Amino acid sequence: NNAVKHLEQLKKKNTLSNTEIDSAFVSCNLIKSSNPDSALMYLRWLLSESEESKFKQGTIGSYRLIGLTKRVQGEYDSALFYFKSAENILRENNFPMEQAEVYNAMAITYESKDDFSNSIKYQIKALEIFEKNNIKSGMADCYGNLGILYLNQNLFDESLKNQEKALEIFKSVGNIDGQINTNSNIAIVYANKGDLKKSLDYFLM
Numbered sequence: 001n002n003a004v005k006h007l008e009q010l011k012k013k014n015t016l017s018n019t020e021i022d023s024a025f026v027s028c029n030l031i032k033s034s035n036p037d038s039a040l041m042y043l044r045w046l047l048s049e050s051e052e053s054k055f056k057q058g059t060i061g062s063y064r065l066i067g068l069t070k071r072v073q074g075e076y077d078s079a080l081f082y083f084k085s086a087e088n089i090l091r092e093n094n095f096p097m098e099q100a101e102v103y104n105a106m107a108i109t110y111e112s113k114d115d116f117s118n119s120i121k122y123q124i125k126a127l128e129i130f131e132k133n134n135i136k137s138g139m140a141d142c143y144g145n146l147g148i149l150y151l152n153q154n155l156f157d158e159s160l161k162n163q164e165k166a167l168e169i170f171k172s173v174g175n176i177d178g179q180i181n182t183n184s185n186i187a188i189v190y191a192n193k194g195d196l197k198k199s200l201d202y203f204l205m
Contacts, residue, residue, distance in 0.1 A: 003027035100129040140169035
């Protein structure tokens with residue numbers, strides 16, 4: 001496994017640069033689903049390295065990835081603990097993209113716990129950051145996620161409103177996959193509303 005080899009090579013070094021810590025995160029992300037226990041071992045080491053070198057973004061990244069790995073293991077409360085640890089540091093530092101990533105991770109984790117209220121709350125927090133920084137891809141993903149959250153609560157009009165905003169952005173940036181997925185989601189909403197003609201129209205787009 002190339003990701004593990006890369007991490008083992010880095011572990012042989014006395015100290016890591018910020019760039020090396022960032023590259024280690026990429027490798028940990030690659031193995032977190034197939035080998036979560038190993039990912040957690042490396043991430044705890046990276047957390048220690050980041051704290052020792054006072055690399056704030058490394059500390060935030062370690063907490064976020066530990067949380068994501070815990071979520072893979074189905075340990076949702078533990079995942080939220082690590083996301084909130086990252087959030088505490090983010091409150092004192094201006095790293096908007098990292099903050100949006102953490103909020104999005106929290107939103108998805110709350111959704112896994114069927115806590116739709118908190119999921120929507122953190123999805124909106126992520127959306128606000130993407131809007132402020134005009135990050136179109138992030139905005140579209142958030143609108144799409146909100147559409148699914150509202151659909152899961154049978155709030156069909158709210159779901160459509162958000163899915164249509166996502167679709168508009170995906171069209172504006174030429175994201176074909178995003179358009180296909182969003183059209184399918186809109187079709188599901190219309191099917192749930194009992195409008196089978198519109199549902200079929202969106203499925204065939």
